[in-house]
Amino acid sequence: MEKVRRxxxxxxxxxxxxxLIETxxxxxxxxxxxxxNIWLPYGLKIMRNIExxxxxxxxxxxxxxxxxxxxxxxTEFQKEAEHIAGFEEEVFWVTHAGHxxxxxxxxxxxxxxxxxxSMFSxxxxxxxxxxxxxxxIVNVYRYETKHTRPLIRVRxxxxxxxxHTAHDSYEEAERxxxxxxxxxxxxxxxLALPYIVSKRPEWDKFPGAYYSLGAEVMMPDGRTLQIGTMHNYRQNFAKAYNIQYETESGEHEYVHQTTFGMSERLLAAVIGIHGDDSGMVLPPTIAPIxxxxxxxxxxxxxxDVFAYAREIAEELRTAGIRVQVDERDIRPGRKYYDWELKxxxxxIEVGPKDVEGKKAVIARRDTLTKEVVERAKVVEAVRRTFDEIMENLYNRxxxxxxxxxxxxxxxxxAKAVFEDRRGIVEIPWCGSEECGLKMEEELDAKMLGIPYPEENARAPEGKKCPVCGREAKFIARFARTY
Amino acid sequence: MEKVRRxxxxxxxxxxxxxLIETxxxxxxxxxxxxxNIWLPYGLKIMRNIExxxxxxxxxxxxxxxxxxxxxxxTEFQKEAEHIAGFEEEVFWVTHAGHxxxxxxxxxxxxxxxxxxSMFSxxxxxxxxxxxxxxxIVNVYRYETKHTRPLIRVRxxxxxxxxHTAHDSYEEAERxxxxxxxxxxxxxxxLALPYIVSKRPEWDKFPGAYYSLGAEVMMPDGRTLQIGTMHNYRQNFAKAYNIQYETESGEHEYVHQTTFGMSERLLAAVIGIHGDDSGMVLPPTIAPIxxxxxxxxxxxxxxDVFAYAREIAEELRTAGIRVQVDERDIRPGRKYYDWELKxxxxxIEVGPKDVEGKKAVIARRDTLTKEVVERAKVVEAVRRTFDEIMENLYNRxxxxxxxxxxxxxxxxxAKAVFEDRRGIVEIPWCGSEECGLKMEEELDAKMLGIPYPEENARAPEGKKCPVCGREAKFIARFARTY
Structure with missing residues (x-):
């Protein structure tokens, strides 16, 4: 009896x-x-739970x-050439103080x-x-010229x-x-979020990186959203910022560096991927309520009904569950609407019959289905329901x-797939930048890269690059992206 | 047997x-x-506990x-005249983005x-x-032209x-x-910090406030440090930003507003006030360890000794106490030095004799004194010691x-008091700005204001303002300040 509308x-x-972001x-x-944009209390509470x-x-x-x-x-910003080149178009400049x-x-x-x-050095x-x-975890600034969107593309x-990490060898950085x-x-x-990891092509690495990995999720409109990145810098920044260490044998070596980045896009992914026409569906792991x-x-x-509700709340609270009784003087239907949106x-719905029969009605937000449980088993039923919700959200x-x-x-x-902007296509690719860029242009899509780990990135025997016709080395992923 | 040196x-x-800030x-x-400045992990952990x-x-x-x-x-910054006037000398300007x-x-x-x-409206x-x-709790920026000092005066x-609050009446704002x-x-x-509260003089109110309160602590050199402020804005900002509400009877009224401000100066106060020549002395309430x-x-x-130490640690941890065993391969004296600094x-010191006799030595950081306790009573003794430390820090x-x-x-x-820059002086004052400013100049000190609540601010009968000789209305506080 699933009533979810999407x-x-x-x-x-x-x-x-x-x-939804506002409502x-x-x-x-x-x-x-x-x-x-301004973080409102409810949104910030969810983000804090992620953090x-x-x-x-x-x-x-x-x-x-x-x-x-x-x-x-x-002067510090300008020490690594590729990095400046990558960011100079999008930095905000503070040029004056006072007058x-x-x-x-x-x-x-x-x-x-x-x-x-330079502090590392x-x-x-x-x-x-x-x-x-x-x-x-801090505020950063990028002068985005594209269309902005809350949590996803912002200034x-x-x-x-x-x-940020520094290591004594490439192997340690890889670890x-x-x-x-x-x-x-x-x-x-x-967060109940399935994802894929791709190794970015050379022309789309993080500025200054030796290689970049990106983790993407699939948003409801079939566009991908990058929600995590990992970069191995090798010794590139170490050389620009002179970060050296003395080895056990007394020599001086440059360190190997990595970074790992994420942002409020994690929340955008949760909102987008799990939602439905009634609003958000929060994983119990991060729901403020x-x-x-x-x-x-x-x-x-x-x-009786209010006392019964408070008694159940107290029991759930004692069990470590974040619970609230909605005692507002408005119709229950209106309350359902509000909390489904959020x-x-x-x-849990409790009426006089539930009090009398020592029961409670448990409604799941993800499926919009209901179940009657014994009063004595409410805590157990709620815990089980949380597990079921996590599993269902992830599987769906x-x-x-x-x-x-x-x-x-x-x-x-590939073009046919993108005609309705739906999803990711995987295409055999010779590995050349020329053919990669050509495909991006033809498909009006971005190459996410090749599957990572690279064992999964090899093209099956006999596959040809559709641009140059040569033997394909890799499977390359393309998508319309956020 | 107090061995504290200050x-x-x-x-x-x-x-x-x-x-100390660095070491x-x-x-x-x-x-x-x-x-x-850069927050290092240990400092940030203490600040997080305060937060x-x-x-x-x-x-x-x-x-x-x-x-x-x-x-x-x-354009938003310029809507309230006094506020701009108060801050325009010290704001950083972002004038460019990209090129x-x-x-x-x-x-x-x-x-x-x-x-x-404008969002409130x-x-x-x-x-x-x-x-x-x-x-x-956020980062803010002020172009300080005076000497800067970590946590105390920074850009x-x-x-x-x-x-920030908004209310429907002056009385609610006062509440x-x-x-x-x-x-x-x-x-x-x-934080075990004693303090005083003063109502700031007119010429030293927060820009745009109807009145300002400041809470000060006394640093070791006799200068005061403001660590908290509360401002009643009355309807001043509400009028500039058009923040109105409809009353129950359908009229439109401006809201009454207040603010309450604090910062990392709280940590500066803790470090300064409780410290001694061996380093910091942290109240157990906020100590990361x-x-x-x-x-x-x-x-x-x-x-035996290591097992015994770990066993005690486990017991303390179970009791909710943040504990660490220092198993580094260096002399105990060096360890004492490190942890006293921090x-x-x-x-707790445990040697073979303690293992044998089922005892432990408990050393207090605030007094640098030691006590031998029964192994079975370690948790109890530690808890009691925490209470004693809090009390001693506060009282001292x-x-x-x-x-x-x-x-x-x-x-x-008053001048004699300030000759060695020591402390706060309270002087009878007629209440006029002219005499107040004159005293500030003569004393090379700042008027913190009059004691708050104002019942305590009245000058005793018969006291004269030392500048104009008129009947004194108030007791005014002066200090050299950070």
Whole structure:
């Protein structure tokens, strides 16, 4: 008896999303600077729950939290050539203070490599200082010229996560990338988000990186959203910022560096991927309110119903569940509407009959189905329902993702997939930049890269690159992206 | 048998403080922008513990957390005349993005009134929307031209707390100020910080405020440090930003507003006030490590000592105490030195004799005294010691504060107090700006204001203003300030 409707969600996702951000209390978009939005209390609470998980993963893996200034002197910013080239079009410049021009202009960090790495050269002296593993969650700034969209493409990313590490060898840096991928996987499961990882093509690496990995999810309109990146810098920044360490045998070597980045896009993915026409559907793991209890009074028996609701709430609270009783003086239907919009995973309805029969009605937000349970088993039923919701959200999203990845052999087949902007296509590719760029142009799509790990990236024997006709080396993924 | 030395701390506080910030791992001051420092992991952990308490107080009192953008358009910034006048000398200007000048220049927020209040005018419609109580902890920017000092006077305040409220009457705004004072008092007790509250003179109010309160602590060199402010704006900003609500009877009225501000200066106060020549002394409430256990092995009995230390640690951890065993392969004396510097409140030493006799030595950081306790009573002893430390820190600081407030009748007496820059003087004052400014000049000190609440601010009968000789209305406080 599934009653979930996902018409507007799938047919008109962009409008659905923009509306929801405001109606569900995530952000206010009316701030008078383009691409800069205000976090509202409810949205911020969800984001804080995501961050709590990130903090605990960072602690588990021995990263330490730091906070660097948001302003970077022009002189520091300009030490690594590729990095400047990649960002100079999109940095905000602080040129004056009070009434005076600054001696050295400052940029608002678009990311913190150039803020951090001259300090790394002071902090790192010997092999005993390695690995160095730090992270911060901060506001960063990018002068986006494309259409902006809350949480997804903004000029102020208020919740930007960046981990930076330094190691004594390429192998150790590679091990770090594997750890990042493992952390990312745990986080994605915590958010019930299936994803794919691709190794970006040379022309789309992070500016200054030796290679870049990107993790993508599939949004309802078939466009992909990058929600995590991992970069191996090799010794590139180490050379620009002179980050050397003394080896055990007394030589001086440059460190190997990596970064791992995420942002409030994680929340955009949760909202987009799990939602439906009634609003958000939050995974219980991050819902600020996991259970809302709606007392449904009849004229004669009000007191009992409210007392019963509060008693259940108290029991859930004691069990560590975030619960709220909605005692507002409005109709239950209106309450259902509000909490469905806000994505509360479980609703418990209690009326006089439930009090009498020692029962409660448990409604699931993800399926919009109901179940009657014994009063004595409410805690147990809620816990089980949480597990079922997590599983259902993940499976539903995985089916959606998998059914939107198509493997094709020709440009024409690929074009057909994109005709309704649906999904990812995988095409055999010779590996040359020329053919890659040509396909991007023909398909009006971005090459996400080749599947990672690279064992999965090899083209099957006999496949040809559809542009040059040569033997294909790789499978390349293309998508319309956010 | 108190062995605490406070010579350097009191004689050469400025140097003591600047050194400690780096040696104890609070901040790195070598970032290449003046007045902008890097939070190191240990310092940030302490600050996070302070913030956790603030978050829980905000939740307790019904404030909701939000996050506003850090950039404010020039046009919004310029709506309230006094406010601009107060800040225009010290704002950083963002004038360009990429290679282009911006159409509307942006300032980096020095505080968020002008970012928030045009949104308040959209959010507040009717009396039912009031009170509105929000807060955020964010980075703010002030182009300080005076000498900068970590956590105290900086160009980037990275941990700026600001609560903003709107009410339907002056009385409700006044009630909010009382709530702020109560929150502040609980926080100060949590940090073992005695303080005084003064109502600022007219010429030193927050720009745009109807009145301003400031909470000060006394630093070791006798200078005061403002660590909290509360402002009643009356309807001043409401008129500039058109924040009106509809009353129950259908009229439109401007709201009454207040703000409450604090910052990382809270940590500066903790470091300065509780410290000694061996380093920081952290209140157990905020210490990232509350107990450090030092195993003191003798050649024959190593394993026992380490196992014994870990066993005690496990027991403390289970009791909810933040504990660490220092198993580094260095001399115990070196370990004592490190942890004393970092202010860990309790050290437990265990040697072979303790293992044998089922004992442990508990050393207090605040008094540097030791006590032998039964193994079975370690948890209890640690808890009791925490209480004793909190009490001792508070009392020691209160005695220091109280002994540094002198009530005098003449400018000469006041000058004598300031001759060694020691403390606060209270002088009878007629209440005129002219005489107040004259005293500031003569004393080369700032008028903190009159004692708050104002019942305590009246001058005793017969006292004269030492400048004009008229009947004194108030007692005014003067100090050298940070």
């Amino acid at each position: 018409e507007k969600w799938s047919e008109n996702f962009s409008e659905w999303y923009n509306e 569900a209390g995530i952000q206010d978009k009316r701030y008078p600077v383009k691409g800069m 709590k998980f990130i903090h605990s993963e960072m602690e588990r893996t021995g990263h330490e939290e730091v906070l660097f200034p948001a302003l970077i002197p022009e 005076d021009p600054l001696d050295v202009k400052l940029i608002l960090r678009p990311t913190s490599e150039t803020a951090m790495y 002071l902090w790192i002296r010997s092999h005993a200082d390695l690995p160095l593993k730090i992270y911060q 102020e990313i208020s919740r930007f996560f960046e981990a 770090q990338i594997r750890e990042d991928l493992e952390i990312f996987d745990r986080l994605a499961k915590f 996991q259970v809302v209890i709606i007392p449904i009074p009849m004229k004669e028996a009000d007191a 994505g509360v995973p479980v609703r 999203a995985r089916e959606f993702l998998e059914s939107h990845i198509k493997r094709v052999d020709t440009i024409e087949e | 010579e350097k701390w009191s004689e050469n506080f400025s140097e003591w403080y600047n050194e 104890a791992g609070i901040q790195d001051k070598r970032y290449p922008v003046k007045g902008m 956790k308490f603030i978050h829980s107080e905000m939740e307790r009192t019904g404030h909701e957390e939000v996050l506003f953008p850090a950039l404010i358009p020039e 282009d000048p911006l159409d509307v220049k942006l300032i980096l927020r020095p505080t968020s009134e002008t970012a928030m209040y 959209l959010w507040i419609r009717s009396h039912a929307d009031l009170p509105l109580k929000i807060y955020q 980037e305040i990275s941990r700026f707390f600001e609560a 909010q100020i009382r709530e702020d004072l109560e929150i502040f008092d609980r926080l100060a007790k949590f 509350q107990v450090v256990i030092i195993p003191i092995p003798m050649k024959e009995a190593d394993a 202010g860990v409140p309790v050290r 600081a209160r005695e220091f504060l109280e002994s540094h407030i002198k009530r005098v009748d003449t400018i000469e007496e």
